[in-house]
Amino acid sequence: MARRLPTTTLRLFSRRLNTASSSSSIAAGSRPSKPEPAAPTIVDLDDHRKLFSSVSTWKLLRSTVNLGLVANEMFVDFGMWVMNSRLVETGLVRDVILKTVKHTMFEHFCAGETTEEAGKCVRKMHEAGLRGMLSYAVEQTSNNDGCDRNLEGFIRSVDLSKSLPPSSVSFVIAKITAICPINLLRRVSDLLRWQYKDPSFTLPWKLNTLPIFTDISPLYHTLRKPEPLTPQEEQDLELAHKRLQDLCRKCVDLNVPLTIDAEDTSLQPAIDYFTYSSAIMYNKDGNATVYGTIQAYLKDAKERLFTASKTADKLGVPMGFKMVRGAYMSSENRAVSRFGYDSPIHDSIDETHSCYDECASFMLERIANGNDAVVLATHNLQSGKLAASKARDLGIRKGNPKLEFAQLYGMSEALSFGLRNAGFQVSKYLPYGPVDMVMPYLLRRTEENRGLLSTSSIDRVLIR
Numbered sequence: 121m122a123r124r125l126p127t128t129t130l131r132l133f134s135r136r137l138n139t140a141s142s143s144s145s146i147a148a149g150s151r152p153s154k155p156e157p158a159a160p161t162i163v164d165l166d167d168h169r170k171l172f173s174s175v176s177t178w179k180l181l182r183s184t185v186n187l188g189l190v191a192n193e194m195f196v197d198f199g200m201w202v203m204n205s206r207l208v209e210t211g212l213v214r215d216v217i218l219k220t221v222k223h224t225m226f227e228h229f230c231a232g233e234t235t236e237e238a239g240k241c242v243r244k245m246h247e248a249g250l251r252g253m254l255s256y257a258v259e260q261t262s263n264n265d266g267c268d269r270n271l272e273g274f275i276r277s278v279d280l281s282k283s284l285p286p287s288s289v290s291f292v293i294a295k296i297t298a299i300c301p302i303n304l305l306r307r308v309s310d311l312l313r314w315q316y317k318d319p320s321f322t323l324p325w326k327l328n329t330l331p332i333f334t335d336i337s338p339l340y341h342t343l344r345k346p347e348p349l350t351p352q353e354e355q356d357l358e359l360a361h362k363r364l365q366d367l368c369r370k371c372v373d374l375n376v377p378l379t380i381d382a383e384d385t386s387l388q389p390a391i392d393y394f395t396y397s398s399a400i401m402y403n404k405d406g407n408a409t410v411y412g413t414i415q416a417y418l419k420d421a422k423e424r425l426f427t428a429s430k431t432a433d434k435l436g437v438p439m440g441f442k443m444v445r446g447a448y449m450s451s452e453n454r455a456v457s458r459f460g461y462d463s464p465i466h467d468s469i470d471e472t473h474s475c476y477d478e479c480a481s482f483m484l485e486r487i488a489n490g491n492d493a494v495v496l497a498t499h500n501l502q503s504g505k506l507a508a509s510k511a512r513d514l515g516i517r518k519g520n521p522k523l524e525f526a527q528l529y530g531m532s533e534a535l536s537f538g539l540r541n542a543g544f545q546v547s548k549y550l551p552y553g554p555v556d557m558v559m560p561y562l563l564r565r566t567e568e569n570r571g572l573l574s575t576s577s578i579d580r581v582l583i584r
């Protein structure tokens with residue numbers, strides 16, 4: 121089924137992407153402006169028969185239909201309107217919507233509703249030479265009971281990883297918003313921001329951490345000196361730390377690395393604080409168990425990565441980072457228009473691309489020098505090819521466990537298979553859980569994949 125697509129078609133497509141407006145908020149597989157000399161690549165995306173040889177014809181056909189739907193602006197606008205409307209609150213309509221989502225978006229982008237289904241999906245990935253990043257897809261919880269339940273879900277992911285073929289699971293993923301009440305994360309972020317503005321401001325509960333801010337980090341969310349945490353809040357913070365530590369200990373015991381996802385900048389200081397304080401406790405003997413995430417679309421991403429790595433070096437803490445571009449553009453933009461400040465996001469997609477590639481390059485050099493570990497999480501063909509070539513030039517062994525490429529399940533299959541064929545370790549990020557729980561994740565994917573120039577459109581061309 122996966123016939124070799126004439127290279128000219130793909131080039132034509134890339135040329136269209138190269139002429140896209142740089143202010144486009146749509147994902148793009150190659151750079152929109154400033155044509156650069158093609159980097160010599162070791163990732164072959166031209167032989168489509170070989171690329172998709174491990175995928176059944178039926179799966180390819182279904183993927184094309186689903187990707188076509190999410191690239192269709194009218195379908196997406198209507199879908200987003202329905203999902204954000206009060207219609208979803210009505211019993212019958214809700215059932216119909218959830219069923220429709222389950223048989224389209226959910227089946228395409230998610231690994232299943234239960235741990236068992238997620239396990240089955242990992243086995244299939246493994247047979248295709250890919251690994252799985254298990255993501256029990258809960259987010260944003262308001263109370264301690266919900267956080268306790270979510271922790272159980274994360275712990276089940278770690279347990280699941282041990283019942284699957286060795287090394288078929290590369291990471292377990294967690295979101296801090298699922299194990300610490302959201303209002304408390306806001307309060308902690310406020311207090312950390314204020315302390316950065318005024319170092320004499322003491323935070324008695326604060327644990328040892330790596331730097332969280334730089335001089336260009338956005339501090340506008342906190343305009344007034346926040347009240348200290350109440351005894352109840354301190355107690356809740358303690359509970360949240362304990363949850364994360366239970367998860368980290370489980371990961372250390374079963375030897376599965378844990379990656380903490382990045383979210384939006386109103387909460388990210390607290391998320392980084394949780395991540396770094398746990399990394400200091402659990403990343404030992406040259407091994408990173410706890411990985412943080414850096415979003416390259418943020419103006420301060422590079423400096424934050426550099427200063428956190430430098431401080432980790434001084435403390436003798438091996439660090440791991442997942443590098444992404446970032447998926448919260450609309451909420452960031454909404455927050456900025458409310459506050460009337462400069463956006464924390466780069467002014468153009470070109471700057472995001474450069475930032476991503478520079479951060480990736482920085483991490484690859486550190487790996488070549490025996491420090492740290494990185495997950496290069498991207499669907500961008502050029503970033504993937506550049507990083508693969510750089511890894512080869514630096515002499516990073518192909519199966520080096522400190523370098524992982526990753527794409528979301530249901531996206532950029534060509535890049536995943538191309539990197540796998542070139543001998544690199546490649547993972548798919550596998551969200552799973554009940555359909556209604558996974559909805560916020562699906563909404564972010566819809567936004568990312570809409571339009572003619574999105575990753576999904578490139579995938580469709582390659583699959584066809």
Ligand SMILES: Cc1cc2nc3c(=O)[nH]c(=O)nc-3n(C[C@H](O)[C@H](O)[C@H](O)COP(=O)(O)OP(=O)(O)OC[C@H]3O[C@@H](n4cnc5c(N)ncnc54)[C@H](O)[C@@H]3O)c2cc1C
Nearest residue numbers: 145147148381382445446447468469472497498499527528
């Ligand atoms: C394994 C994995 C894990 C992930 N984990 C996280 C996570 O923890 N947190 C998170 O936020 N995201 C996460 N993501 C999602 C990720 O952020 C998006 O998939 C990613 O941004 C898409 O970009 P790309 O690297 O594929 O490149 P492309 O598709 O080429 O780039 C598109 C991206 O560029 C940026 N962009 C678009 N327009 C502009 C503009 N006008 N100005 C500046 N920048 C712009 C946006 O980030 C957009 O998503 C993860 C992705 C993967 C593959």
